[in-house]
Amino acid sequence: MIKVVDLHFKYGGVDLEVLRGLGFSIEKGEFVALIGQNGAGKTTLLKQFNALLTPTGGSVEIAGLDTRKSSTGELARKVGFLFQNPDHQIFMPTVAREIGFGPKNLQLSKAQIDARVEEAAEAVGLTAYLGQNPLLLSKGQRQRVAFASVLSMKPEILVLDEPTTGQDYQEGIEIMEMVRKLNELGHTIVFVTHDMELVAAYARRVIVLSRGRVLLDDSCRNVFYRPEILKQTNLFPPQIARLAQMFPERHFERPLTVEEIYREIVNLSENKLNVCCR
Amino acid sequence: MTAEADCAGPAISVEKLTFCYPGSELKALDELSFQVSAGEFVGITGPTGAGKSSLLLCLNGIIPHFQDGKFHGAVKIDGCDTFDTSCAELARKVGSVFQDPEAQIVAPVVEEEIAFGLENLAIPPREIDQRIAESLELIGISSLRHRSTTQLSGGQKQRVAIAAAIALKPKILLLDEPTSELDPIGTMEVFEVLRRLNREHHLTVIVVEQKVNILVEYAGRLLIMKNGRIVCDAPPREVLERPELLTSVGLRPPPVGDLAFKLKQRGLYPGALPLTVGDAYQGLSECWADKGI
Amino acid sequence: MSVVANYIPRDSAVHRLSPLTKLGWSFLLMTLSCFFRDPLVLAGLFASIVLVALAAGILKEMYPVFKGLLFIAGLFILFQIFFISEGKTLFTLIPGTGIGRVTDLGLLGCLAMGARMIVIAASFPVLMGTTQIKDLVVVLVEKLKIPYPYAFMFVTSLRFVPTFMQEMDQIIQAQSSRAHRLDNKNFIKKFLSICPLAIPLMVTSVKKAERMAISMETRGFGVGKRTNLHVKQFRAVDAAVCSGMAAIGIAMVVLHFRGILL
Numbered sequence: 001m002i003k004v005v006d007l008h009f010k011y012g013g014v015d016l017e018v019l020r021g022l023g024f025s026i027e028k029g030e031f032v033a034l035i036g037q038n039g040a041g042k043t044t045l046l047k048q049f050n051a052l053l054t055p056t057g058g059s060v061e062i063a064g065l066d067t068r069k070s071s072t073g074e075l076a077r078k079v080g081f082l083f084q085n086p087d088h089q090i091f092m093p094t095v096a097r098e099i100g101f102g103p104k105n106l107q108l109s110k111a112q113i114d115a116r117v118e119e120a121a122e123a124v125g126l127t128a129y130l131g132q133n134p135l136l137l138s139k140g141q142r143q144r145v146a147f148a149s150v151l152s153m154k155p156e157i158l159v160l161d162e163p164t165t166g167q168d169y170q171e172g173i174e175i176m177e178m179v180r181k182l183n184e185l186g187h188t189i190v191f192v193t194h195d196m197e198l199v200a201a202y203a204r205r206v207i208v209l210s211r212g213r214v215l216l217d218d219s220c221r222n223v224f225y226r227p228e229i230l231k232q233t234n235l236f237p238p239q240i241a242r243l244a245q246m247f248p249e250r251h252f253e254r255p256l257t258v259e260e261i262y263r264e265i266v267n268l269s270e271n272k273l274n275v276c277c278r
Numbered sequence: 279m280t281a282e283a284d285c286a287g288p289a290i291s292v293e294k295l296t297f298c299y300p301g302s303e304l305k306a307l308d309e310l311s312f313q314v315s316a317g318e319f320v321g322i323t324g325p326t327g328a329g330k331s332s333l334l335l336c337l338n339g340i341i342p343h344f345q346d347g348k349f350h351g352a353v354k355i356d357g358c359d360t361f362d363t364s365c366a367e368l369a370r371k372v373g374s375v376f377q378d379p380e381a382q383i384v385a386p387v388v389e390e391e392i393a394f395g396l397e398n399l400a401i402p403p404r405e406i407d408q409r410i411a412e413s414l415e416l417i418g419i420s421s422l423r424h425r426s427t428t429q430l431s432g433g434q435k436q437r438v439a440i441a442a443a444i445a446l447k448p449k450i451l452l453l454d455e456p457t458s459e460l461d462p463i464g465t466m467e468v469f470e471v472l473r474r475l476n477r478e479h480h481l482t483v484i485v486v487e488q489k490v491n492i493l494v495e496y497a498g499r500l501l502i503m504k505n506g507r508i509v510c511d512a513p514p515r516e517v518l519e520r521p522e523l524l525t526s527v528g529l530r531p532p533p534v535g536d537l538a539f540k541l542k543q544r545g546l547y548p549g550a551l552p553l554t555v556g557d558a559y560q561g562l563s564e565c566w567a568d569k570g571i
Numbered sequence: 572m573s574v575v576a577n578y579i580p581r582d583s584a585v586h587r588l589s590p591l592t593k594l595g596w597s598f599l600l601m602t603l604s605c606f607f608r609d610p611l612v613l614a615g616l617f618a619s620i621v622l623v624a625l626a627a628g629i630l631k632e633m634y635p636v637f638k639g640l641l642f643i644a645g646l647f648i649l650f651q652i653f654f655i656s657e658g659k660t661l662f663t664l665i666p667g668t669g670i671g672r673v674t675d676l677g678l679l680g681c682l683a684m685g686a687r688m689i690v691i692a693a694s695f696p697v698l699m700g701t702t703q704i705k706d707l708v709v710v711l712v713e714k715l716k717i718p719y720p721y722a723f724m725f726v727t728s729l730r731f732v733p734t735f736m737q738e739m740d741q742i743i744q745a746q747s748s749r750a751h752r753l754d755n756k757n758f759i760k761k762f763l764s765i766c767p768l769a770i771p772l773m774v775t776s777v778k779k780a781e782r783m784a785i786s787m788e789t790r791g792f793g794v795g796k797r798t799n800l801h802v803k804q805f806r807a808v809d810a811a812v813c814s815g816m817a818a819i820g821i822a823m824v825v826l827h828f829r830g831i832l833l
Contacts, residue, residue: 038431038461052744076750087778088738089745091770101767105750135774140326149749166458168325168488170528194461197533234463239491239533239555246559258537265537265562269546269571338789366794374789380734381779382786384727386578390705393800395790406800428733446790 001063001157001188002026002049008057009044018044020212021058028156031180031189033203033220035196037234040209042161042192049159049190050079063156077106080155084162086139086146095121095137095145096130102153120152124178140171147175151182158182160191164198176202200224200238200256208233221254288354289450289482290314290337295351297332297341306332308506309351314484316449319476321497321514322486325528328503330486334452336360337484339368356449366399373443377455379435383427388414391427392442399446413445416479417471433464437471444475451475453485457492465489469496490524491532494553502527518551534558577632579700585627589809590702590710596623596812597694599820604690606824609833610679613686620693627701636696644685652681704729706803713802720793727783735776742771 002025009019018041026032034042047053048060051067060067063078083089092098096117103113121127124144129137134145143163150158158179164172172195180202183189193199199206199220206223208216210233216223223230224237227245236242240261244252250268255261290313297307307329314320322330335341339360342349353360355371376382385391389410396406414420417437422430430438436456443451453472457465473496475481487493493500494514502510502517504527510517517523518535525531531539534552538561541547548565552558565571580586585593600616607613624633653664655677664671704726711722746767747753753764787793826832 037463047744050748052748072747073750073752076748079748081745081748083741083745083748085741085775087775088741088771089749089767090774091767101751102749105752138327153749168528169490169530170325196462197530234461236462240537242555243534243537243558243562246555247562258533258540262537262540265541265546266544269566269569335785340785340788344785344788364794365788366791369789369791372789374786376782376786378779378782381782384783384787386704390800394787394792397797397799398791398794400796400798403798403800403802406798410800442790 001028001030002190003061004048004058005061006058007045007048007055007060009041009048009053010056017056018212019048022209022212022214023058024207024214024217026188026190028188029183029186031183031202031204032191033199033206034190034192034209035194035199035206035235036209036215040233041212042209045209046081046159046161046190046192049157050075050081052081073105076102076153076155078155079157079159080150080153082147082150082158082160082163084165086142089146089149090134090142093133094130095126095132095134095148098134098145099126099130099148099152102149106153116152116154120148123151123182124148140167143167143171143175147178155187157188157190160189162192162194164193164195172198196224196236196238200241208235221256224256225254288313289316289318289356290484291352291354291357292336293352293354295333295336295353296348297336297350298348299332300346305506306347307336310506310508311351312501312508312511314482316482317476317480319472319483319496319498320485320501321493321499322484322501322503323488323490323493323529324503324509327505328527329506330503331454332506333503334374334454334484334486337450337452338372338374339363339365369395369399369448370446371448371450373440373446373448373451375436375439375443375451375453375456377458379432379439379459382439383435386427388419388422388425388427388430388438391438392445395442395446409445409447413441416444416475417441431464432460433467436460436464436468440468440471440475444481448481450482450484453483455486455488458488465492472496490529494518494532494535502529514553515551518553577700578703579629579632581628581701583627583701584808585623585701587808588701588812589803589805590706591714591805592809592812593698593702594707594710596816597698599816600694601691603820603823604687606827607687607832608679608683610682610686612832613683613690616690617686617693620690620697624697624700627697629697629700632700633696637693640689640692644689647688648681648685651684652677655680699729705799705801709799709802713799719797723792731779734779735772738775739768739772742768742775745771 004025005023007019007022008017010017034045036042044053048055048067049062051070051072054068062075065075065078067075090098092101099117099120100113103116121130124147126144126148129141134142137145160179163175176198179189203220206216206218206220207214208223208230215233216226216229224241225245227237230237238256240255240258244255244261252261252264255264293311295307295310296305298305310333322333324330332341335345336353337355341347342361343365355368360368383391385394392410392413393406396409401409410423414423417440419434419437419441422434422438427435427438457468460468469492472483472485476483494517497514500510500512500514500517501508502523509527510523518531518539521531521536521539534555538547538551538558546565547561549561552561600620604613604616621630621637624630652673653671655674656672658674658676661673661675661678663673708722708726711717712719751764751767823832
């Protein structure tokens, strides 16, 4: 789905390269988290996926299309991009027209647009708000409007840049649950976040960026159980993984969530007690 | 200055505070009452729309002086009623730092940013110079003094904003989600500075924050808000004893606290609930050593 | 764009002058350019600006600005020149038809207007490039008695130019991700295609301004008399430069009325 080969990138007028030769490929249906310190190049990399930025060396291929030969508008059918701040895109007087803006740009018929607006609004739970002015909604709701306006273009790949920033935990979880559902329907997901608990809860694969290079690219568990490498880029594993690593002699099965470690600790304690009693 | 003599009592005292924004029947703040003593480190959390930001705006006098609306009740800072105290006078008592680092930095150079408030209060230039040096030193960013404000990282910008607030020598520092746009390291930088100001300089710190993980680690007292009311006012450990309270207002209990709470219910975690991963390690080690596990 | 208002740190004699002197210089150039009609004299005034930029060591940074100004002035001349019909015909674009007729008076008049435009506009970036904004504000408030809030507004609007450029960038990216096209050929469509950019920019700007106002209030903005950390002194050099400028200015005006410089 996404194929990145020896990607180099620098901004015009700046000598320093932001991306310094990275490569990986993401298959259809994957759920990938992209993590790293501020300035590691995460957002710059995301913007390569829909040709907002194009490689200054190497290549990026999206569903078989070379991003250097395709415009952002063409890629919009393949890649949906949810930005951090919904206020950077909301401009229509009603939620319905806001969600319909993308499909209209794709030159769909009126009936098709209406159907897609309906569908996208339902997916994010905004059906009741279709007639309202999006600017008067709460920040969390505005983020959903932005999300629906991405979904209405029916992209196969969803790219999310810190989708939960500025929202409370509940709102963040709701967005991520929608994303999970889309992933189950076969969409490919790539998201950037600073919240490691969120990564542990949702991502199946984690790519760690550091100074424009891939530092680690592995399953969630494998990445969070390499603290010595994560430390180089000032990231900390989720609390539970950190706790488990403080007990190397206990040989925990690399838990990431409260439930996983809880079960192990209960087993450990009760087995021991059982042995004593016998 | 005349008010100085009358000011006494707790650092902050809020009594039956109610506020509605103009054109809205909804009470952004609904009969709030609480007090904060000098030197406390208070964390305020809650879902969006709970009234956290509105509360801070009441504490620094923006409400009622600049934001219209229906205002009932009383807010006293250092014994002075905010209703009768000018914003300039309040600016000397209460420093404020906001969420968006971009929108609160007005000057192109760090030094001038710190000077801005001091100049407004007509402090003599020689003293301004001295206070800039002091506050940058206090925050640990003396090396940034002559840097351009546009070229700083998010964490640096927020620390400059804190230095600019501290330069006015307030007794209370208010922060509204100061780390929401920062990465984990930037967040730590900000909270470490707050801890030092609180412990070493006896500054009263009130911080609104979504990340409960970090609040339980740094704050001595948590206020949890929902629908304009305070639903819980307790030290972090007591809050962890009631994880259902956090989840009911849509907040995430910190994982290690949550784990210890669950283990404790089965008698597998003795003593006080952990605030940090280190606490949890100690608690579990001691427990297992006792039981010979 | 941001280069127009940016301070370029250098240690030159021009940088060390009082902002008042440089403001006076800028004002003198504007006044003189209104007196003169001769493109050659105006070109001379422009040359003096280039020399000042050179002396300040910021010519390299100013180059794109000057180039842009020349381009705009060129466009302006091109648009105007065919609409002046007085004077002798020099040539017509399409011979024999009278379409695209250029007269001697038209040519001179347009050149003068274009050159005047350049002179008026070119001194400003040089002034801003060699003067720190805060020094300028102090002068505006203390010496020229402009109320502080106005001077402050002027300065902050400059400080926020780069921020708004960044916001605009983000908005363009967000909208083009939704397949929004900006490269419409049709003029009306092109105009309409600005809406999806202009509205979010307005909304985010208003929010930013609101937040900034609150942040300023909490730091005692506008409560009354204020002090200034740094005050740039008006020194003997400034006095000398000012008198020199005044002398040259008066001389040029006198020559103008004698009919020597037009």
